[in-house]
Amino acid sequence: MYLDAVEDLIETRIEERPAPSLPSARWSEFPFSSLSHHGGACCEVAREWIVAMDYAQLNGGDLSSGPRWLRARYEWGPSPWPMHWCEVVTRKVIDCGAHSALAHEAFTARGVTAFRAQFVQRYSPDALAQWRTKWTGENVSDHWIGDDVIYHEGPAPVRRLWQPRRGPAVRRRPMGRRRWPPLGRPPDQAGGVAPVLSNRHSGLDPESMNTGL
Helix, strand or coil: CHHHHHHCCCCCCCCCCCCCCCHHHHHCCCCCCCCECCCCHHHHHHHHHHHHHHHHHHCCCCCCCCCHHHHHHCEECCCCCCCEHHHHCCCCEECHHHHHHHHHHHHHHHCCCEEEEEEEEECCHHHHHHHHHHHHHCCCCCCCECCCEEEEEEEEECCEEEECCCEEEEEECHHHEEECCCCCCCHHHCCCEEECCCCCCCCCCHHHHCCCC
């Protein structure tokens, strides 16, 4: 009877489920924004103007301080790509990619080592819907808007991370580690530490970062 019962047992298997993909997966190979150059005087003069204006606005201040004058000059919003240097100086509205490219050029001209940082940030559905409507209304791609997160860019000087829309978010941490703000939260509510890897997307530990990812 025992053997018969064993033969009649239904074998159950625990299926291995694939790990859920991170919200950043769709942008894992996405290149950072770069301003194009016509190879002529139009773009070179425009680039030199940005550098000269930054030097004047810095006025002998800390070289690693963020170029706040860019935030004052340009409103954040939809901007078509590709974009050339001679075009960006005439615009009044640019997106975070253009802001980041201009700020990175300013840091480089100052002699400050800076990298191009890419982020994925979480925002409310209402905010995402509003931005999607605005970008669509301007006939500009909304590829940076996901289901519940967005793609964002900012230059990362060696001493601190500068976010064009919000200012400095972090300062240097020991062992090449930096303090990052949880997705969608202002810098003063930052928590957790994550490594910063050059030319690579760095994952954040959900538990230590409390990001909800």
